[in-house]
Amino acid sequence: xxxxxxxxxxxxxxxxxxxxxxxxxxxxxxxxxxxxxxxxxxxxxxxxxxxxxxxxxxxxxxxxxxxxxxxxxxxxxxxxxxxxxxxxxxxxxxxxxxxxxxxxxxxxxxxxxxxxxxxxxxxxxxxxxxxxxxxxxxxxxxxxxxxxxxxxxxxxxxxxxxxxxxxxxxxxxxxxxxxxxxxxxxxxxxxxxxxxxxxxxxxxxxxxxxxxxxxxxxxxxxxxxxxxxxxxxxxxxxxxxxxxxxxxxxxxxxxxxxxxxxxxxxxxxxxxxxxxxxxxxxxxxxx
Ligand code: PMP
Numbered sequence: 001x002x003x004x005x006x007x008x009x010x011x012x013x014x015x016x017x018x019x020x021x022x023x024x025x026x027x028x029x030x031x032x033x034x035x036x037x038x039x040x041x042x043x044x045x046x047x048x049x050x051x052x053x054x055x056x057x058x059x060x061x062x063x064x065x066x067x068x069x070x071x072x073x074x075x076x077x078x079x080x081x082x083x084x085x086x087x088x089x090x091x092x093x094x095x096x097x098x099x100x101x102x103x104x105x106x107x108x109x110x111x112x113x114x115x116x117x118x119x120x121x122x123x124x125x126x127x128x129x130x131x132x133x134x135x136x137x138x139x140x141x142x143x144x145x146x147x148x149x150x151x152x153x154x155x156x157x158x159x160x161x162x163x164x165x166x167x168x169x170x171x172x173x174x175x176x177x178x179x180x181x182x183x184x185x186x187x188x189x190x191x192x193x194x195x196x197x198x199x200x201x202x203x204x205x206x207x208x209x210x211x212x213x214x215x216x217x218x219x220x221x222x223x224x225x226x227x228x229x230x231x232x233x234x235x236x237x238x239x240x241x242x243x244x245x246x247x248x249x250x251x252x253x254x255x256x257x258x259x260x261x262x263x264x265x266x267x268x269x270x271x272x273x274x275x276x277x278x279x280x281x282x283x284x285x286x287x
Contacts, residue, residue, distance in 0.1 A: 004081045005118040006074050008065075011081065014118065020097035023114055027101050029154040031094035031114075032056040037247045038079055038087045038119075039126055039279070042286035044247070046072055048210035053091070056150045062095055063108045065115040072287075078119050086125040088248055091117045092153060125248070126279055134255030134267040135171040135244065139233045140164055142175035142182045149204045158185035172244070174257070177205065180230035187246035188212040191231055191239035192270050198239075201228040211245040211278070218277045224270065233258060241268025243275075250282075251275035 003014045025031030034049045050068040057064050066074075075089050094114040098106035144157045161173040162185045174189050175182045181189050182200065188209040190199040197219050202208050216226050236242055237260035243253045251274045253267030262268070 001083075003118060004078065005116070006078060007116050008112070008114060011077065017116070019114055019116065020099075022097040022099055022101065023094055024096060024098070024106070025092065025094035025114070025153055028103075029152060030060075031092055031153045032060065032062065032151050033090065033092040033153055034151065035247050036075065036089045036091070037125065037250075038084050038089060039283055039286060041079060041085050042283075043072075043075055043079070043089070044282045044286050045210050045214060046075065046287055048213065049091075049247070052151060052208065052210060053093070056152070057093065059147070059150045060095075060152075061105070062093065063113050065093060065113045074117055078117055082119045082121065084119050084121055085123065087122040088120040088125075089117060090120065091115075094153075122248075126250070128249075128252075130171070131250075131252055131272070131275055132267065134253040134265075136169070136256040137184075137242075137254050137258070138165040138168045138170040138173045139176050139181070139258050140173045142177040144175070147204050148182070148206055149202075149208055151207060155186075161185045170256075174233070174236075176233060179232055181233065181236065182206050184244045184246075187244040187249055187252070189236075190243050190245070191236045192241035192243070192268060193239055195223075196225045196227050197270075197274075198227045198229060198231050200230055209245055209247075211247055211250065214282065215245050215251060215274060215278055218281055219274060222273070222277060224274075237262070241271050243268070243271040245278075251278050 005014045005017045007017045034053050036049045037044045096111040096113045098111045140161050165173040173185050183189050183206045237257050253271040255265050
């Protein structure tokens, strides 16, 4: 089946969807994005993603091409026409295509933002076998720009990090700055010690994960304590458990960090329980 995608007001077959070569995201990574997961044909935490999108746009002085109700309708329509039961909706908004290349932002009165959405069908997203195996993590230096709280499409360094991890026989990389873990290449990072979940506090050093917010909320309800503070790779290697969160991985246990095996090398009890709680609770409020 040819995928139907959304580009600047039109629903089109993916083969007919086009964006200008002068688009600011193509030339300058001048764009923001969101990824919302779909379970049982419904959107998980759409409100969280919409709120973060508005913040990303406002931090970059970028205009929203439509309001959030319209955005929800586009998400739902794409899920419907592409018959997505489990998968993702990718959304990207850019500063548009001013018709030439210039470092100066184009006038928003004359250059419309570009908006693109497409679905990714991922049957088995919730019942991911990786969650039963756990991830192996490689640490790398964090060499990204300083506004990681804005969800921009500048993903080259995280992409290189993932490749470095794969080459080293790992599944993903955790980035380290000034001796402390910032986050994973496309996820937030956590360690567990006893009943305590430890994760870096929010700042411009990390993306404010929508899954992170939900997991910390559910963890508090499950009587787990939360400590928002920096941790090092050495501390993580000594932790009882570790895990990552993202809209597409949900809660994913980590079993190895730079060759050091955590616990017995299988996903920890608390990480596994948090994944179950997250999936259960998120399905309840999906729209
Ligand atoms: N940090 C980074 C760098 C990410 O790219 C992502 C996923 N987009 C996350 C954290 C997790 O955020 P979310 O839970 O909103 O998917």
